Amino acid sequence: MNINQACKLLNALGKLISIKDGYIKEEVPPYENYYKLEKNKDKWVYGLWMCERENTPYMKVVKEFDNEAEGVKYFFLDRLSSYYFLKKVQPFMMEHGELDIGGPTFDKNKLYQAMSILKIPSSLSVLEKSEIKNRAIMLTKEDETNSVVSFVDGRGNVIQSTIAIKNQRALFIAFKKIYMLYIFENEIINLLKAQGIANDFSEKDINIFLS
Structure with missing residues (x-):
């Protein structure tokens, strides 16, 4: 590019x-x-x-x-x-106050509700490597109060992980990354392919978009 x-x-x-x-x-x-x-x-x-x-x-x-x-x-x-x-993620959060995304009542059930509303495939969110079929966001519990959010490729390689963070914060970060990954896979990649430059972007490059 x-x-x-x-x-x-x-x-x-x-x-x-x-x-x-x-x-x-x-x-x-x-x-x-x-x-x-x-x-x-x-x-x-x-x-x-x-x-x-x-x-x-x-x-x-x-x-x-x-x-x-x-x-x-x-x-x-x-x-x-x-x-x-600013164009998609933030407006969705504001339009669906009932989900309390990023708030104290946001939990895994509400994360899955948000994905359902957005028609995001469940395969973009995994809890362990055995579930990985494609690029995905993996949310794993470190202990009772902390979790780690990771971006993984289709072979289960971890491209980037957060440190262990409080569960509520981890859920919000997971939501944001899942939505952004969905946008990349369904919109951005097609634009790059049309320009003949999709292969110029590595998994680490994609992680910049998810951050």
């Missing part, structure tokens, strides 16, 4: 992006902070351009990359993740 491809795809999806003087950035109202990716000497730098209420704007660096392709992929997936969370 290059800068032009990332810009074209993000704009096509409704996330406004522009390319200026060799760097790629979010389009936001004047004087608002925005994310950008630019070349700095021999590195590509991704970060938040801090200009809101700042006399001297500056870059708050998030990550650095050795080449354009890796930097652009990260920019694309990170900004796309934020866009879809």
Whole structure:
């Protein structure tokens, strides 16, 4: 993926992006902070351009990359993740207050109710490796009060895991990752295939979108 491809795809999806003087950035109202990716000497730098209420704007660096392709992929997936969370995940949570997603009464039953409403296949959520048939989010109990949320590939390899966290927090993270994985598998992958670049994205790259 290059800068032009990332810009074209993000704009096509409704996330406004522009390319200026060799760097790629979010389009936001004047004087608002925005994310950008630019070349700095021999590195590509991704970060938040801090200009809101700042006399001297500056870059708050998030990550650095050795080449354009890796930097652009990260920019694309990170900004796309934020866009879809605001466009789909957050509105669903607000529309279904009865599920109390992220709240004190949100439990596994309500997680499965949310998946049912969204028509998300049950195979995207597993409790142990023996259940894995495809990419999925695995929720495993560490003890009575803590759980671990993992992104696993179709062969059961763990791509990324959280530390052990409180069950309520783990359930919310699991919901978000399951929904985002569903979006990736049903929307994003088709766009990448249409551009002939789907094979450029590894499981670790997909994890950026889920984060």
